[in-house]
Amino acid sequence: MKRIGIIGVGEIGRAIVMGLCHGGGASPEVFLSPRGARTAAELAERYEGVQVCAGNQEVVDRSEMVIIAVRRQDRHEALARLRVDDDKIVVNVMAGVGNDDLRRTLATDAPLVRAIPLPAIRERRSVTVVYPSHPEVNSLFEQMGGALPVADEAAFNVFSALTGTLTTHYMYLATLTSWAAAQGVASDDADRYVRDLFQGVGRALSDETRSLHQLAADHETPNGSNERIRTTWFTPANSEALNKALDDLLADLK
Known part of the structure; x- marks a missing residue:
């Protein structure tokens, strides 16, 4: 995956960017939303290939994979009127927001994958739970500490609860x-x-x-x-x- 967008550059969004750019080897182009402007600007200055976009729609348009990392309560405001083409891959890292809910919000047929990246992903030392299994998403997180695909959303929610400890x-x-x-x-x-x-x-x-x-x-x-x-x-x-x-x-x- 050569072009990755991140909407919501809080603690987890920041950790994902750092993980993507950690160590040697070629890093993907990363497009950040202006949400969390100070953090986004800092990351763009620190890492080559990381850019801050004018808005969320630009993040989507320039990316092959879009990671949505806004807070649960902010999702409707952040994602309103966003157009997501069916050839994109959307990774949902919002705690407590199921893919059915997100699909209704985005009105897209693009593949949606839930994931639980942890802060240690910044050092590529954290396994990431994903549902459903998707080859591109699994490959992304395997590079950053490991991917753990689970069988259903019920199991995914159990892992999400464990994260709360x-x-x-x-x-x-x-x-x-x-x-x-x-x-x-x-x-x-x-x-x-x-x-x-x-x-x-x-x-x-x-x-x-x-x-x-x-x-x-x-x-x-x-x-x-x-x-x-x-x-x-x-x-x-x-x-x-x-x-x-x-x-x-x-x-x-x-």
Whole structure:
């Protein structure tokens, strides 16, 4: 794919551009909407072949593949009166917006593919869930960390709900550093240690020969510190609350 357009240059749009331009080799031409003007201008100045268009229709007209990355609540304003020819490929990365909804908005017969690119796509280190499977879209995301096509939109929504836990993980780590600081440890030292501790855990995740349950077990000793925190804080009630929050989010995504 030689010409890619992106409508909505927020955090994910920015990460996609960086992923497309990451590393050596030829990068596609990238056309950005003026929405998110400061970020778009910065990316155009930083990367050769990245251009900011006068409007969303120009993005569509100049592209073979169009990635729509506007916020869910902004989609009608951003996509109103947009003409999308049937020979385009449209990639929908808007959380909670199904392809049926998007097709009604665009009034097009072009192929529509949903995708869940994550911020780490900027470094080509993130697998991207896609539905339905499409060879051109799969190839694009394979180049940026991997593509994971799923069987139906129900499965896609489950993965989308899982994505909603990302900032909770960061706040968990921030809570640990705040607790350490409250005990008199220097904040910078606590921050450095927690980051290093969980970066090590992240590296262990690359060992796919062990399940997540096995990794947890391998990091515990009977009656040890890890077992104590897990069993006293991550109680059945805590687990049930997390499952309930995910169930509610999944219902909204449907």
